[in-house]
Amino acid sequence: MGLGFQEVKNVNKPANDIAFRQYISAINDLWQPQSAKDTDTAHRVSELMSEWLRSTTPDTAWVRNLKAEKSSGFPLYTHPDHGFIQMNHYHAGYRTNTPHDHGPYWVVYGVYEGEAEIPVYAYDATSNTLRVDRIDRLKGGDTVAYLPGDIHSTRVPTPEPALVLRFLSTDLSQVPRRRFKPEQISEDPVSSPERT
Numbered sequence: 001m002g003l004g005f006q007e008v009k010n011v012n013k014p015a016n017d018i019a020f021r022q023y024i025s026a027i028n029d030l031w032q033p034q035s036a037k038d039t040d041t042a043h044r045v046s047e048l049m050s051e052w053l054r055s056t057t058p059d060t061a062w063v064r065n066l067k068a069e070k071s072s073g074f075p076l077y078t079h080p081d082h083g084f085i086q087m088n089h090y091h092a093g094y095r096t097n098t099p100h101d102h103g104p105y106w107v108v109y110g111v112y113e114g115e116a117e118i119p120v121y122a123y124d125a126t127s128n129t130l131r132v133d134r135i136d137r138l139k140g141g142d143t144v145a146y147l148p149g150d151i152h153s154t155r156v157p158t159p160e161p162a163l164v165l166r167f168l169s170t171d172l173s174q175v176p177r178r179r180f181k182p183e184q185i186s187e188d189p190v191s192s193p194e195r196t
């Protein structure tokens with residue numbers, strides 16, 4: 001098939017997950033050499049992720065495993081040629097992280113269950129501070145694309161956990177990224193942040 005499912009550590013058995021297979025296959029079909037930096041692709045993947053999440057049932061293996069293991073994050077799938085990665089996260093109630101971007105690459109965030117708030121910031125180079133430009137509020141099946149250079153953070157606004165999905169257009173481990181301290185936020189202070 002060329003989709004590389006056989007190369008995935010198979011703890012979550014994505015090969016048996018029809019909704020997930022359709023999601024990855026649709027992305028594989030549209031992917032072009034510059035897609036990891038292309039904003040149109042980001043928005044299309046956001047739509048596809050929403051369709052995937054809305055057609056995923058609670059008894060699906062990765063949903064059950066994520067809840068059972070409370071994993072802070074693991075790759076459900078990495079494409080062997082294109083390099084995009086589907087990351088799945090369990091975010092505990094009231095969890096926050098610090099503002100950051102993804103360098104020249106885009107990312108899609110989604111929520112399967114629970115709630116997440118994602119502030120998006122404007123950076124003022126003169127004062128070296130951030131101002132909250134908008135706050136995206138995501139619930140089950142909601143997704144948003146964050147484009148190259150978009151500064152954002154995530155937080156769970158409830159005591160209940162959230163299952164948060166991140167589609168990375170490339171492996172970010174070698175990508176220079178901007179990271180900011182909470183004290184740089186001139187509005188909307190975030191308490192007890194942790195770096196992720």
Ligand SMILES: [Fe+2]
Nearest residue numbers: 100101107152
């Ligand atoms: Fe991010």
